[in-house]
Amino acid sequence: MTTAILSALPEEQSGLVESLGQARHVRHAGRSFWVGMLHGMPVVLALSGMGKVAAATTATVLVEQFSTTRIVFTGVAGGVGDGVRVGDVVVAQDYVQHDMDVTPLFERWLVPGYPGVRLPCDAALSALLAQAVQHCLGSEGQRLYRHADGHAPRLHQGLIASGDQFITSAKVSQALRAPLLAAGHDVLAVEMEGAAVAQVCLDYGVPFAAVRTISDRADDAAHVDFPAFIQNVASRYADHMVRHLLDLLSK
C-alpha cells in the first residue's frame, strides 16, 4: 500500500521530504517524485504545479508509475463559505469543477460521463484525514495559527470547487459561489487542482482525500494573503496533519 502525498507547491509540503527515510528522487514527466518511508509507511511525495491539467498528469503518473494505492492532497485554498476563515482547515467531502460548462448539452458543472456534478472523495480516508486534522487543531494548530480575535482555527468538511483561476476579487468569488449555492452546492473553498485529482482517482478506483488550509478569502486581498500564508504557516500545517494521518493509517 503506497500512499501518495500530493501538493501543488513546495511550500505546501516542506518538512516531509526532509523526514523521508530511504529517500529516492525520481524525475518523470517533468516532475519530481520522492519515494521512501515516512512513519514506517511507504510513501511517494509529489508536486503537481498549479492547475487542473498539471494535477491530473501528476495523479495519473502516481497511479501508473508508482503503483500508488491512495492519494492525499495537502495544500491551501481560498475560503468562500460563510465562516470559513484564514487559518481554518477544510477536508473535502466532494469536489466540483467550477469552470466546467457544457450547457445546454449537459447540466452546468457536470463533467460529461460522470454520474453527478459532485466528484466524491473516499469517505473512509476522508474521515481519517478529518480525525488527523482535528487532532492537530486541538494541539499544535492553536500554536501554529490563531485568529486575530483569539479563536482557534476550525475544521470544516464539505464541498470544494476547483478551476483554472486564482480568485482575487470578492465580486468574482460571489459570482462563482452564488449559482452553485442556488443549485444546492454550498462551496466552502476554491482552489485549482483537487477536482482534477478526484476525477483521475475515480477513473482508476483509487481512494482520494484532500485537506486545504485557508490562506485567503478569495477576495481583493487574496494576492497579498496567499504568499504570506504559504510561506509562514501552510507547510507546518501539512507536516503535522500528514504525520498524524500516517499514524492513523498504520494502526
Ligand code: ADE
Ligand atoms: N488557492 C489559494 N487561494 C486561492 C484563490 N484565491 N483562488 C484559487 N486558488 C487558491
